[in-house]
Amino acid sequence: MCPTTEKPAETATEAAGGGGGQGALPAEPVGAAQEPCYDWRRDAIEGGSLRHVDLHTGTNGWASPPGDLFNLRGPNYFSRRQKCPSGEWLLRPAGVDWLRSTSRLDNVLGRPDNRVAGALRRARALGLARKAFLFAVNLQVPGRECHSAVFYFAAEEPIPPGSLFYRFVHGDDAFRNARFKIVNRIVKGPWIVRAAVGNHAACLLGKALTCKYLRGEDYLEIDVDIGSSAIANAILHLALGCVTAVTIDMGFLVEAQAEEELPERLLGAVRVAQMEMSSATYLETKPKAAEAGKGGFRGLAKVNHHQDSSSTSKPS
Template sequence: MCPTKHKQKHHHSAAAIAIEDWREEVINGGSLKHVDLHTGSNGWASPPGEIFSLRGPDYLTGKAKIPSGDWLLNPAGVDWLRSNAKLDHVLARPDNRVMNALRRSKNAKTFLVAINLQVPGRDHYSAVFYFSSKIDEPINSNPLLYQFINGSDAFRNSRLKLVNNIVKGPWIVKRAVGNYSACLLGKTLNCHYHRGPNYLEIDVDISSSAIANAILRLTLGCTSAVIVDMGFLVEAQTEDELPEKLFGAVRISQMELSSATVVDSGTPSNKVLPINSGGESENEDDE
């Protein structure tokens, strides 16, 4: 073997190991533990894409849906946070464990997408789902996801879709949520987007919808009995965008409210330490 090729192969392998080490740290480091998909409780897992039915290649003519394939991004941890005020832009916080782990890895090509579901109440909660780019699939390898990450808020609001399924839970929760449902989050709830040099965070304000707030309060009363799958994707609306693909999915299994990490609601620093990424936006909040 050519020494140069051997050196390149070794370098690539070392980079892959470093990324996996970083992902292992953040997957296993949150207050909400990573659990077995089928038997775990009070934790989270990664459901396979095939359990979600999305728009297939012929959807515009025949309305046919098909099981989704693998996610476009890898799971990179979940945070369950509690504070005395709503938590916005958690990736800009100096105490965010995922961003800190990514900085320590010194990997310049990893891109993060974070979904921050903001749960209102006397105590404010945030369920934050993190997804990271794959080592062999840069963000721009999927044109629709790339457009979503770098597009306008109007485009994002018209395309960000949640598909969910109540795997287990009281009948009243299943009736309120629906066993399987889908919605465009940006048209149902107020979503705020924070575009950093190597990430996009989506803050979803559940209090902005009276219906969603009521369903959530119902669900919070029995979270320890509920298992729910949530898949996130950019809705395909033209033939060349089909079939739809999840960019990430998470299963929350019988979560205890008391497992949340208490954090200071103080305004985080606006200075975000950059890690060069495949994205093209230069602003932290470009809209």
């Protein structure tokens, strides 16, 4: 859904499996802490407006594809231009919402009725998940009714200071726009969608589309306005015309642009499987006052806007 994409080098053989069985939650990163009493992330995943389904057989839902299916910049990328499988995600999946409204939905994590923020609030009331940080990508789809596909990810422990993701979270608009990347992988779909979207294609979303960054003390949300690019909007609506036949993997990451930032790692990834437009949950648009300090976290620290809707994409 990026107006300009570049197909990276030939991908490695994709490993079969890696997504868990029917009804299983996404795999945990090695060494992930187990929380007693109340699993807020499970609550968030199971309560999503788009249901969690089996990675291989599920339809009209989402799953978490293994990072090895995505080829990213490897440790020798700048000298040999080599890519390698990403491996495990840096963040843990925390659910997906497929929403519709009469107007564009901004800052969904700042809404008092946001269910993911609410699950984390409940955990904190029990003395759990005090170090958790949420990262959300809100793909905003224009139309007669506005839709949003919101992908939630969580860090259970503090983000390591000095890491690339830490710099992204605490950086300014220019840094974020130059680094925020999506990698698409068409799993199933008509040839016209594969040709338009591009398989294994990477795009710097902050350069191609208008992105709005909403930074709370405990979260970062990126609202991506697909309608800000006529090309991206046309590609998206082409895909939506046969959406029930399309399964797509999307991986989100911060692009490495220096040797010491390699190898690239996925922040998180999601597979959207043959989704039905009619399955979107209707949400009332809230007054702007609800966005400032009354949301699921401890207030909105700052709101950043990227007004450049240039469709230029840097090499992946």
